[in-house]
Amino acid sequence: MRTRAQPPERPAQLAADCRVEVELGCADAEFSFQLAAARPDWLVAGVEIREPCLVRNRVRAQELGLGNLVFAYSNLNVDLDRVFAPRSVDRFHLLFPDPWFKERHHKRRVIEAGLVETIADQLRDGGELHVASDVFEVALEIMEVVEASPRLRNMIEAWSFWRGNPFEAASRREQTTLARGQRVWRMRYALVGPSVTAPLA
Numbered sequence: 252m253r254t255r256a257q258p259p260e261r262p263a264q265l266a267a268d269c270r271v272e273v274e275l276g277c278a279d280a281e282f283s284f285q286l287a288a289a290r291p292d293w294l295v296a297g298v299e300i301r302e303p304c305l306v307r308n309r310v311r312a313q314e315l316g317l318g319n320l321v322f323a324y325s326n327l328n329v330d331l332d333r334v335f336a337p338r339s340v341d342r343f344h345l346l347f348p349d350p351w352f353k354e355r356h357h358k359r360r361v362i363e364a365g366l367v368e369t370i371a372d373q374l375r376d377g378g379e380l381h382v383a384s385d386v387f388e389v390a391l392e393i394m395e396v397v398e399a400s401p402r403l404r405n406m407i408e409a410w411s412f413w414r415g416n417p418f419e420a421a422s423r424r425e426q427t428t429l430a431r432g433q434r435v436w437r438m439r440y441a442l443v444g445p446s447v448t449a450p451l452a
């Protein structure tokens with residue numbers, strides 16, 4: 252069955268082995284636009300479930316001449332595996348994924364064990380998952396899910412948040428959070444060992 256989730260077209264001008272950075276749930280992709288402008292030799296991909304965002308972002312990337320910035324449709328909890336091949340991504344950014352709902356089981360969170368597995372499969376050796384939230388309770392729920400995976404290791408120590416923004420970009424939600432004087436709860440996880448189990452000889 253053909254789904255809307257397809258691999259993004261690869262820009263011909265980039266090296267075949269160039270660095271690949273992916274923003275999951277990108278919305279207006281402010282983070283990806285800044286990153287792609289700062290790193291023209293990297294492939295930057297924004298992934299989103301809302302098609303109108305993808306259309307607007309593609310037009311804006313073309314207007315800005317950002318040939319290294321591409322966009323793809325995915326429902327992250329269903330078909331991210333159709334968008335990126337195993338061992339093909341250097342870093343995933345999952346920025347401000349969920350709004351705050353008081354009752355924990357009221358709404359299914361984007362981050363769940365299945366998505367963490369897919370992310371670990373798609374990371375190259377040395378790869379990273381970067382997550383941020385403006386809601387402490389949501390950040391803790393995300394942390395609980397990611398820390399449970401033996402395939403990802405907290406880059407500071409278990410159950411620790413990363414202080415400051417080490418990247419060359421800040422998403423729209425990060426900018427509004429900081430402008431309100433609120434804290435960003437950031438987590439960085441490194442892939443443990445080889446990204447997918449090697450087949451037995």
Ligand SMILES: C[S@@+](CC[C@H](N)C(=O)[O-])C[C@H]1O[C@@H](n2cnc3c(N)ncnc32)[C@H](O)[C@@H]1O
Nearest residue numbers: 276277278299300325326327346347422423424
């Ligand atoms: C709160 S916005 C954050 C946007 C951006 N990352 C930022 O930091 O400004 C969350 C985004 O995730 C998208 N999203 C939510 N669930 C998703 C899913 N299952 N698959 C793909 N995108 C999803 C939403 O459509 C929305 O654009």
